[in-house]
Structure formats: structure tokens, C-alpha cells
Amino acid sequence: MTKQVAILGSTGSIGVNTLDVIRAHPDRFKVVALTAGKQVERLAEQCIEFQPEIAVVTEVQDAARLEKFLLAKGLRTKVLYGPQALVTAVTESGCDTVMAAIVGAAGLVPTLAAAQAGKRVLLANKEALVMSGNLFMQAMQRGGGELLPIDSEHNAIFQCLPNGFAKVPQSSLGVEELWLTASGGPFRDTPLEQLAGITPAQACAHPNWVMGKKISVDSATMMNKGLEVIEAFWLFGLPLEKIKVLIHPQSVVHSMVRYRDGSVLAQMGQPDMRTPIAYGLSWPERVDAGVAPLNLAQLAALSFAEPDLARFPCLSLAFAAAKAGGTSPAILNAANEIAVAAFLDEGLPYLQIAKVVEQVLNAIPSSNADSLETILSVDAQARKLAQDFICKH
Numbered sequence: 001m002t003k004q005v006a007i008l009g010s011t012g013s014i015g016v017n018t019l020d021v022i023r024a025h026p027d028r029f030k031v032v033a034l035t036a037g038k039q040v041e042r043l044a045e046q047c048i049e050f051q052p053e054i055a056v057v058t059e060v061q062d063a064a065r066l067e068k069f070l071l072a073k074g075l076r077t078k079v080l081y082g083p084q085a086l087v088t089a090v091t092e093s094g095c096d097t098v099m100a101a102i103v104g105a106a107g108l109v110p111t112l113a114a115a116q117a118g119k120r121v122l123l124a125n126k127e128a129l130v131m132s133g134n135l136f137m138q139a140m141q142r143g144g145g146e147l148l149p150i151d152s153e154h155n156a157i158f159q160c161l162p163n164g165f166a167k168v169p170q171s172s173l174g175v176e177e178l179w180l181t182a183s184g185g186p187f188r189d190t191p192l193e194q195l196a197g198i199t200p201a202q203a204c205a206h207p208n209w210v211m212g213k214k215i216s217v218d219s220a221t222m223m224n225k226g227l228e229v230i231e232a233f234w235l236f237g238l239p240l241e242k243i244k245v246l247i248h249p250q251s252v253v254h255s256m257v258r259y260r261d262g263s264v265l266a267q268m269g270q271p272d273m274r275t276p277i278a279y280g281l282s283w284p285e286r287v288d289a290g291v292a293p294l295n296l297a298q299l300a301a302l303s304f305a306e307p308d309l310a311r312f313p314c315l316s317l318a319f320a321a322a323k324a325g326g327t328s329p330a331i332l333n334a335a336n337e338i339a340v341a342a343f344l345d346e347g348l349p350y351l352q353i354a355k356v357v358e359q360v361l362n363a364i365p366s367s368n369a370d371s372l373e374t375i376l377s378v379d380a381q382a383r384k385l386a387q388d389f390i391c392k393h
């Protein structure tokens, strides 16, 4: 049966890669909703090619422009705008599968809506799970849909676990540890004294992956890996101390599971997001993802090392927030989003990203993250505080 797919964040890096996989399999996947933030031209091109029922942008004037353009092309796509329209794209497009690929907290509400509505949720938007972990997993359970991780590390772990990972406690499967691999980003070996002068262009030039700007900076600071540890905690239900990070500069082993009997299962592949995207879309089957085959004989070596926490203070901050639990991960995430945006705007030096996050985490006490209202209110408070710290900087 053809899967009906809604893509939240279709104009971004994950969105474009998702459409690339779908384009190759018109018999398997039909696009029913596409959402963008500001890239109206790119969304217009996508609508012309994939003819969704619903298209969403952020601003009213962009919606008017898009609607006029699509009508002139004879398309009957319903054009909507604003945050609530992202939920409508999930609940009223007739989709059964949702690619959650909006970056940051903006993706939380529509991703939760997909969970509640029992869709197959392809989760790229890790920030949504970091902010709302318990609430989100409960919504998935109540909705009864399938949750498939798209982050390459979590997708790798999913592939290394027996089917139905969420339904069986990992301890009864003999799982001892999860090893999340990390390339270490562009500054893995940069002398520490040079880090102060890092520019946004340098931080966004990831050695192995081509990604959106925010996740590229997060990879450089390794906040990304910290967010992924929290993501793994919620997805796989293992205690935090059993989730380890390993630097693996070649980005070939995407992550591993160590079992009680001494076996370590790894998933390997090219650093190309189309592999986990294709797996999520077609699971439990596998389809051609358009990815070049991996040639192990051409690789000089695969190496692994412990991360240097002095070089990557954001990783320590994420571990601390994960350990504190409650609203701490949401506070960490909000402060980081603001600090990274300021760094990208050249309003904050690179090394201050971790400092801003630390100040905000210290200033707001952790509380129970038991409702969406609480999480959104803490998120707003942390953003404001981060902004204040940046202004004073």
C-alpha cells in the first residue's frame, strides 16, 4: 500500500533528502503535506513536483504569495500559515507517516500531534524529544503509532536491536550499553587557544556530513551528541550510565549496541542521511536509498576514542541536564538554540555558547516536565534569560 507522507520541514536538509528518497519510489510513497518556514520558492518547486494536499509556511504574506503562484500553475494545494497550520498538516492531510524534520523547539507541537494521532513518526527533530521526553513517549504509546528514529546514531541502534525495541525492556534482551559515535566535528584537533576565534562559516563546515546550520554548530560544540544522549535515553529506555559516547572521526560506524554475551553489533554505512530516512520510510522492508555502496577496503582505518570534555563543555552540560531530568533538558535546549542563533548572527563568540547555556541552567531550577504548558513556559523563560545574558555579554 502506498504510504501517505507529511514532511514537516521539507525545505531543510532532512526534508530535501526525504523527498529525494520518495522521488525514487513513487509506487511506495505519496507526499500529502509539505511545510516550510521561510523558503517559499523552494517550497513552491516542491509543491509543483509532488502536488501535496496541504502546504504550510510561517508568515501570512508568504502564504498569499505561494497560493497565487500555485493557482497560476493549476494546483489545488491548500496553502496555510502559522504554527497551528503545522498541526493541521499532520491531522488533516490524510497522512499515515510524518517526517518530523523542523529544526528546534518549533517542531515540538506538530510532532506531538503526530504522536497523539497514531502516525508513524520519523523523528529527526531531536529537540522535540529532548524537551518533552516523557510526555512524547506517552503520547506515542497512547496514539499507538510507530516511532522510528532518523538521527543516524539512533537509527543505527534501532537496526542493531531486535524488532519492537520499545515494547520489551532492554535488560531482558541482554543489552548492556549503547555506544553513540560522534565524528568530533571540525574542531576535534584544533588547538584549544584557536577556538576563541572560530567563525560561523568554520563551525558549519562539517568534515563528513552536510546538514542545516544549527545542527552543524551543535556538532562542532558536541551539544548535538549531548542532545542525542538524552534522545537515546527516551527512545531506548536504558539508564543514562549505559549510554556512552565514542569519538569516531570517519563516521562509518553510525553507532553500536553491546550485549551481555560479549557481542557488539554495529551499523555501518556512508555518512548519508538518505540511508536512515529510507529505512524509516520503508521499515520493516528496505528500499534503494540512492546511497553509494560502502567500500571498506578503501578506508585506511576506523578509529575510536573517548571524548575530551574540556574541549567540549557543551557535552558535559548536556550530561548534567540529562542527569537532573525534569525540565533541565528543555532549559538546556532553549538556551542552546538562542546561543547558537546569536553565534550564527555573529553576535556571540564561539566559546560563549557553552557559557550562556551554563548560566541559564544555573539560573532556572529544574521542575517536573509533566505538561506541555510547563515545558513551553520554561522554554520561553530560558530563551529570555539566554537573550539577556547575550545582551550583557
Ligand SMILES: NC(=O)c1ccc[n+]([C@@H]2O[C@H](COP(=O)([O-])OP(=O)(O)OC[C@H]3O[C@@H](n4cnc5c(N)ncnc54)[C@H](OP(=O)(O)O)[C@@H]3O)[C@@H](O)[C@H]2O)c1
Pocket: 008, 009, 010, 011, 012, 013, 014, 015, 035, 036, 037, 038, 039, 040, 058, 100, 101, 102, 103, 104, 106, 124, 125, 126, 127, 150, 151, 152, 209, 210, 211, 212, 213, 214, 215, 273
Ligand atoms: N541535517 C541532518 O543531517 C540531520 C541529521 C540528524 C538529525 N537532524 C535533525 O533534523 C532536524 C532538521 O535538521 P536540518 O539539518 O534538516 O535543518 P535545516 O536544514 O535548518 O531545516 C530546518 C527545516 O525546518 C523549517 N523551520 C525552521 N524554523 C521553523 C519554524 N519556526 N516553523 C516552521 N518551520 C521551520 C525550515 O524551513 P525554512 O528553511 O523554509 O525556513 C526547514 O524546512 C533538526 O532537529 C536536526 O537536529 C538533522
